[in-house]
Amino acid sequence: MKATVYKGNKTFSVIEKEIEAPEKGEVRIKVAYSGVCGTDVHIYHGMMDKRVAMPQTIGHEMSGIIDAVGEGVEGYAVGDKVVVRPLDDRLVKASDKGFNHICEDLKFIGIDSPGSMQQYWNVPAFVLHKLKAETDLKLAALIEPLSVxxxxxxxxxxxxxxxxxxxxxxxxxxxxxxxxxxxxxxxxxxxxxxxxxxxxxxxxxxxxxxxxxxxxxxxxxxxxxxxxxxxxxxxxxxxxxxxxxxxxxxxxxxxxxxxxxxxxxxxxxxxxxxxxxxxxARVYEKEDYEKSIDLITKNELPFEDMITDVQPLSNIQQVFENIDNNPDGMKVLMDCQQ
Ligand SMILES: NC(=O)c1ccc[n+]([C@@H]2O[C@H](COP(=O)([O-])OP(=O)(O)OC[C@H]3O[C@@H](n4cnc5c(N)ncnc54)[C@H](O)[C@@H]3O)[C@@H](O)[C@H]2O)c1
Ligand SMILES: [Zn+2]
The missing domain is CATH 3.40.50.720 (NAD(P)-binding Rossmann-like Domain)
Structure with missing residues (x-):
């Protein structure tokens, strides 16, 4: 499979690696699209080098289809269309008062751990939200920023x-x-x-x-x-x-x-x-994702106009260089199967 990695110094590489089986509690997603977020651009600029363990696959605004289901995962099956709410709140404490999305020890998937700018992505099942069969996967890559x-x-x-x-x-x-x-x-x-x-x-x-x-x-x-x-x-x-x-x-x-x-x-x-x-207001909670999934599935708002470019994964370096040279574009999506 193809994966991109950020290596520091404004440099990405595209590498070939083995597709891995999902571990217990995980699913493997065949990633359809992964949007470029302002945070990804900050990472590219080296502003988060202390936090990103290089070489690292980044990306968190994505859509995809479940490709394999690990042991113990319930409620999801191969073929389900999904998005990831990239918040790893496993270290939540009582003092976080139930606000898991902003818990003190929150880890952001795609920054603190590998992200979606790759062909296949293994994630814990608790970050998944299921889409409808009819939800458009290109528009679904907007669900993460829309949930903000x-x-x-x-x-x-x-x-x-x-x-x-x-x-x-x-x-x-x-x-x-x-x-x-x-x-x-x-x-x-x-x-x-x-x-x-x-x-x-x-x-x-x-x-x-x-x-x-x-x-x-x-x-x-x-x-x-x-x-x-x-x-x-x-x-x-x-x-x-x-x-x-x-x-x-x-x-x-x-x-x-x-x-x-x-x-x-x-x-x-x-x-x-x-x-x-x-x-x-910081990131999102489950109900914000559900609202966004509903809005994207209904597709009555001008979401399509938000996507100003779609590029193959292999063009990642060019994509980030272009974003730097063009502050006018809106959302660039990486096609993760190209
Ligand atoms: N709260 C959260 O969880 C969360 C999540 C994602 C992004 N953000 C933050 O939201 C902000 C916006 O994100 P974005 O990706 O749209 O960033 P962006 O930089 O693309 O958008 C900011 C816009 O503000 C405009 N601007 C600059 N000066 C202005 C002024 N004086 N008056 C009006 N507009 C002006 C810029 O031209 C630009 O279009 C960023 O600070 C980002 O870090 C927060
Ligand atoms: Zn984002």
Missing amino acids: ATHDVRRSGLVAGETAVVLGGGPIGLLVAMVAKEVGANVIVSEVNEKRIAKAQSMGLHAVNPTKVDLVEYVKEQTDNRRADVVFEVAGVQPALDIMCEVAGIRGRILMVAIHGEKKPVDLFKFFWKELSLIG
């Missing part, structure tokens, strides 16, 4: 008729916007990259450029001065932190989706003044 979005929207408590502002129209921001719109909210995406604005608009989303319009005034006009009920910070930059407290209205809820690697200034006075709430 379904988790964020669920955590926000967003309801129909409310206004949500999404700061950042990258892959995660657009998925959040789609899910928020599906809830029945009025959604405004703020994005600085004109190509990504055009992409969002082509997907039927309402997107504006905060360097060209005064975002706060714009949102006030759209909401009869009420401003946003919910703000999703999905840009990860200081200007977004500056505007999130401005664009949120009275009792607004701000969802911190972006990963800020260092401490940054935030206008805490606004939290007092408008009784704002700041809500953290």
Whole structure:
């Protein structure tokens, strides 16, 4: 079988290796597609070299078909279409209060252990979610990032008729916007990259450029001065932190989706003044996956537009080099059988 490995120093190799039988409690998946995530790009840039045991197969946004079932696995059979929720919570403790998805000793599969950018992938059965026979496997590779979005929207408590502002129209921001719109909210995406604005608009989303319009005034006009009920910070930059407290209205809820690697200034006075709430949101829980599987299987949202390229596994080096040279693309999928 073919597998890709990250070797450090912005380098991937494609290797040939033996297909392994699944161990007790595991299944072997014939991987269909594996999406490239921002985290994979961070790994490629060497930013996670202390955490990734090189040479390592990375990747966690995938879809596939069960190819072999190990001893003791129940509820799954060869031929089942599945996705993986790449959270290894085996070290969960009572002090994690049942929040396994953010437990202190959580291991992320595809970073801390081998991932999906290979032809066959052995995983413990507890990470599996079964798809429907009719679920499209290409779209199903979006279920992992979509579950970030379904988790964020669920955590926000967003309801129909409310206004949500999404700061950042990258892959995660657009998925959040789609899910928020599906809830029945009025959604405004703020994005600085004109190509990504055009992409969002082509997907039927309402997107504006905060360097060209005064975002706060714009949102006030759209909401009869009420401003946003919910703000999703999905840009990860200081200007977004500056505007999130401005664009949120009275009792607004701000969802911190972006990963800020260092401490940054935030206008805490606004939290007092408008009784704002700041809500953290990290990865997903089982129910977020089930919601995403349902959305992808129904396929009533413009998911297909999110996939801007599909490349054979053997092109992995080129794929990552291209992502570096082109910040406009959305989701690139690796075809893991090519
Ligand atoms: N909470 C989680 O579990 C989780 C999961 C996945 C990703 N993330 C984080 O979510 C964030 C978004 O992920 P992504 O893959 O979409 O990243 P991305 O970098 O592709 O998207 C960020 C977008 O923000 C835009 N932007 C930059 N400055 C802006 C500004 N001032 N106003 C509005 N938009 C601006 C960029 O042009 C870009 O399109 C990242 O920080 C990522 O690490 C969090
Ligand atoms: Zn991801």
